[in-house]
Amino acid sequence: MASLHASNNFLLSSSSSSNQIRAAISIPKLPSVRFSAPKLRQPKTQSEQLNSKDGFINTIPIQNNVHSTPLVQQTSSVSMATFQLYAILEAIADRVEMHNNIGEQRDNWNTLLLNSINMITLTATTMVGVAAVTGVGAGVSVMGLKLASSVMFSAATGMLVLMNKIQPSQLVEEQRNATRLFKQLQSQIKTLLAVGSPCQDDVNDAMEKVLALDKAYPLPLLGVMLDKFPASLEPAVWWPRKQSPNSNKALTNNNGWTRELEMEMREVVEVIKRKDSEDYERLGNKALNMNKVLATSGPLLTGIAALGSAFMVSSNSPWAATVAAVAGALASAVNTFEHGGQVGMVFEMYRNNAGFFKLMQESIESTLDECDVEKRENGELFEMKVALQLGRSLSELRDVAKKSSYSRIEGSPMDEFASKLF
Structure with a gap:
């Protein structure tokens, strides 16, 4: 037993020593190293060679395939x-x-020129009165007043001639009308873009309307300014002479047109011709004649005042001073009435209104002259537009047409205008 126990101890000690020796001489595992062959570089393109010039790499990217996208596909x-x-x-x-x-x-022109000319005229008139009251004994000071008043009257005459030539108040009214009509055309084009499918004819029609407005209401003063004193009133024309037919399509077989509606439109045209257009042309001619008289009287009076003050310099006549003072005061009053009252603007307003009625006549007549009802604007829509432009309801428009027909049959004068707006 003792021998067996000793042998076991020997075996255990030998096995443990062998484990210790094996642990002492064990070699640690080396990390695995992977070797990869270097990749061959592709030859540089010309753009890359330019980017890497002088050994420095340019960081700005070069787009090789750049395709520009057009604005309108x-x-x-x-x-x-x-x-x-x-x-x-x-x-x-x-x-x-x-x-x-x-x-x-130009509205500022009217105000500034009116005030300046009146101040110059009244100042010169006051100086003439002071010089006349002072008399001969004042000597050099009175002579200075006489010369100054003569120069101021002459300056007022020149400025008044220029102001009457261009008529600033009439120019202002022209620009107001042009602004309103351009806004109206702008609204029509927006409506067409919103509810319709425009075509090239619509583009041409819009271009013609823009150019017609440019011609009717020019911006420059020199060369193309409208004649402020024509022989008689001519209605303003701001639309193309040949208008393209409206492209509204029919909802019914006759496109909303009946024989009664055509007769109604013809009677409306007759009322516009006999009453509205004739009345505005008559009033416009009166305003034109009044403006001509005032435009001539103002410079004439200031010129007389300048001559009177000049005679005061050479001769101490009391009549010269009286003429200069009275003419200067009258010139100031005439100038205030003409430009302060804006007589030129009134004439332009009548001219524009006459043009409005002329446009309505041509629009209705051109629509009725179209034989193919499919090419006309829808009859019911057209009647509503005419009624709105004249400030009437549909029933009132039909009543006016009936009254016009009865008056022509009976030979009695028509006592009602087509328009109720103005």
């Missing part, structure tokens, strides 16, 4: 006519701003 669902109409809208907006600004500027 050919395959776009929006037609070219729509883009053209938007371009016309931008031009119209610019014209509205220009006419508005120039109208304000």
